[in-house]
Amino acid sequence: MPAARRPSSLAAPSLHRRPSWAVSEAQVTPEDVFLARRKILKGLGLGAAGLAFGTAFQMKEARAASAAEKTADLYPAERNGAYSIERDITPEEINSSYNNFYEFGSHKQIADAARSSLVTDPWSIMIDGMVDKPETVEFEDLVRGMPLEERLYRHRCVEAWSMTVPWTGFPVSALLDRVAPQAGAKYIRFETFHDPAMASGQKQSWYPWPYVEGITIEEARNELAFMVTGAYGKPIEAQFGAPIRLALPWKYGFKSIKSITRISFTDQRPVSFWEEINAAEYGFWANVNPDVPHPRWSQASERILHTREEVPTVIYNGYGEQVAGLYAGMEGEALYR
Ligand code: MTE
Numbered sequence: 500m501p502a503a504r505r506p507s508s509l510a511a512p513s514l515h516r517r518p519s520w521a522v523s524e525a526q527v528t529p530e531d532v533f534l535a536r537r538k539i540l541k542g543l544g545l546g547a548a549g550l551a552f553g554t555a556f557q558m559k560e561a562r563a564a565s566a567a568e569k570t571a572d573l574y575p576a577e578r579n580g581a582y583s584i585e586r587d588i589t590p591e592e593i594n595s596s597y598n599n600f601y602e603f604g605s606h607k608q609i610a611d612a613a614r615s616s617l618v619t620d621p622w623s624i625m626i627d628g629m630v631d632k633p634e635t636v637e638f639e640d641l642v643r644g645m646p647l648e649e650r651l652y653r654h655r656c657v658e659a660w661s662m663t664v665p666w667t668g669f670p671v672s673a674l675l676d677r678v679a680p681q682a683g684a685k686y687i688r689f690e691t692f693h694d695p696a697m698a699s700g701q702k703q704s705w706y707p708w709p710y711v712e713g714i715t716i717e718e719a720r721n722e723l724a725f726m727v728t729g730a731y732g733k734p735i736e737a738q739f740g741a742p743i744r745l746a747l748p749w750k751y752g753f754k755s756i757k758s759i760t761r762i763s764f765t766d767q768r769p770v771s772f773w774e775e776i777n778a779a780e781y782g783f784w785a786n787v788n789p790d791v792p793h794p795r796w797s798q799a800s801e802r803i804l805h806t807r808e809e810v811p812t813v814i815y816n817g818y819g820e821q822v823a824g825l826y827a828g829m830e831g832e833a834l835y836r
Contacts (some may be wrong), residue, residue, distance in 0.1 A: 509599070509658065509753065509773065509781075548569045561615035566622040566638045567734035567742040573647055575732035576667045582650035584817070586803070589662035591731045596740045599656065600757055601706065602691065602698035609700075613737035616697055617758065622742050628764040629684035629828040632677070638742045642728050644677070645669035649732070650725060655787050655816045657751035661801045667729030668745050671719045674726060680716060680764050688713045688769035689745060706777065712756040713769030713783065715745065715825075723748055723821050727755075751785045751817040781836065786826070787816040788835035 560699035596610050603609035603616065622638040646669055655661045671687075688718045693709035695701040701708045718724060725746040728735055740757020745756050753773050780794055789799045789812035801812045815822050826834055 509605075522822075530786055536561065553718070561611075563614065563618045563737065564620040565618055565734070565737070565741060567728065567736075569639055570642050570728070571734055572778070573642065573747060574667060574729050574734060576647040576649050576729070578649040578665075581726075581809040582652065584651050584653060585661060586653070587806075588651065588665055589803075590807050593641070594662055594664060594730075595736060597737055597804060599752065600738060600740065601702045602699050602708075602710065602758070603738075604608065605703075609734075610738040616699070617737040617741060618697060618721075619737070619758070621743045622760075623709065624743065624759060625761045626678050626763075627761070628688075629681040629766065630764045631679035631681060634678065642669075642743075645673055645726075647728065649729075652725070652746055652748040653753055653816050653818075654746070654748065654755075655799075655801060657753055657781070657793060657800050659796060659812075660796060660804050662804050664746075666725060666727045667732070667735075668725050668727040668743075671721070671724035671745075672728055674762070675716075678764075683766050684716055684764040685766050686713050686715055686768055687719050687758050688761075688763040688765055689756045690763070691756060691758050692760045694748045705724070707772060710772045711769060711775075712754055712758055712771045714754070714810075716764075717825055718747070718822075721822055721825060723818060733820075749786060749815040749822045751787060753781065754785050782833045784832060784834040785836060786822075786834050787812060788814050791835035792812075793836070 514554045519550060538811050562811060597607045598613075599607065599608055600609045600613055603612040614751065617639070623635050624638060625635045627633045647667055648669070649665055649667045651665055653661060660741050687710045691710040692698070693701060695708075700706075714724065727740070727744045727747075728742065730739050735744070740755075740759075743759050744757040745759070747757045754771075768783060771781070771783065775785060787798070798812055800809050802809055813819075826832075
């Protein structure tokens with residue numbers, strides 16, 4: 500059943516059909532070309548330094564206003580050793596130039612567009628729905644009131660590549676403590692900004708903007724659920740989902756929504772962006788499982804992005820000890836897609 504070919508990007512929408520003039524898969528820089536380009540730079544003696552110089556130069560030239568940078572004094576935060584893992588950290592220059600952020604294009608090289616267009620200052624987050632203390636809070640006020648720490652997390656995309664990322668942030672449970680969810684609240688719905696003038700990808704009307712994701716309150720309370728405000732010891736950069744995103748390391752990466760503007764507590768299960776596009780391929784739970792293939796490719800192994808090593812995928816992405824209990828007795832649910 501799984502197709503032998505590797506996905507180079509998430510599914511082309513089936514409900515929201517991609518018109519013929521849209522960017523084709525062939526126009527997207529494939530990973531091989533991306534890595535080969537890096538090799539050539541290295542051969543020329545430009546390697547990481549050359550790339551970093553080029554990137555830094557561009558960033559200086561065209562960087563949108565950033566709320567995250569105003570909190571630079573909070574970084575680096577102390578690393579929490581409980582969340583270290585045996586894999587090497589993915590080099591920052593590789594991670595920060597290979598991203599999924601469909602608001603800026605349906606390919607991986609969105610970093611420049613995100614850095615130059617994503618205005619995050621001012622940035623307020625509305626917290627509403629079934630909570631005792633609803634609020635609309637400025638990003639800086641929120642982050643300064645939270646216990647920041649660094650954690651090394653595995654990051655496994657549904658497209659079968661993986662990275663290891665040093666995220667900085669605070670547990671989602673700390674946010675719950677702040678806003679006091681009511682007893683009837685069962686789910687949290689997260690929403691990204693919607694501004695087609697700022698994010699050209701949102702002009703593509705066959706996607707159901709804004710990007711939405713959801714988790715249960717129990718998942719939110721799990722120690723691993725993390726609100727990310729920084730990466731690589733600095734305030735988070737645009738392409739990673741500035742100024743604030745989720746990291747749910749036991750789930751496929753698409754659950755880790757970027758650039759959050761609204762957090763709603765509800766008794767209704769949210770329909771997420773990818774679920775609305777193609778529910779047969781991208782479900783609500785999306786827990787990593789090597790034994791349940793994506794309908795069009797295997798999930799048995801993954802490619803570590805920077806080494807290109809193919810390694811077996813592990814159930815719950817290696818976090819079974821912390822999260823398996825969340826799903827006890829839920830055999831009837833499609834937990835792994
Ligand atoms: N959040 C928003 N708002 N838009 C997106 O396109 N892509 C998701 C997720 N969060 C996405 C998003 C997907 S498919 C993945 S794999 C991760 O972000 C990628 O995160 P990274 O770029 O830090 O690797």
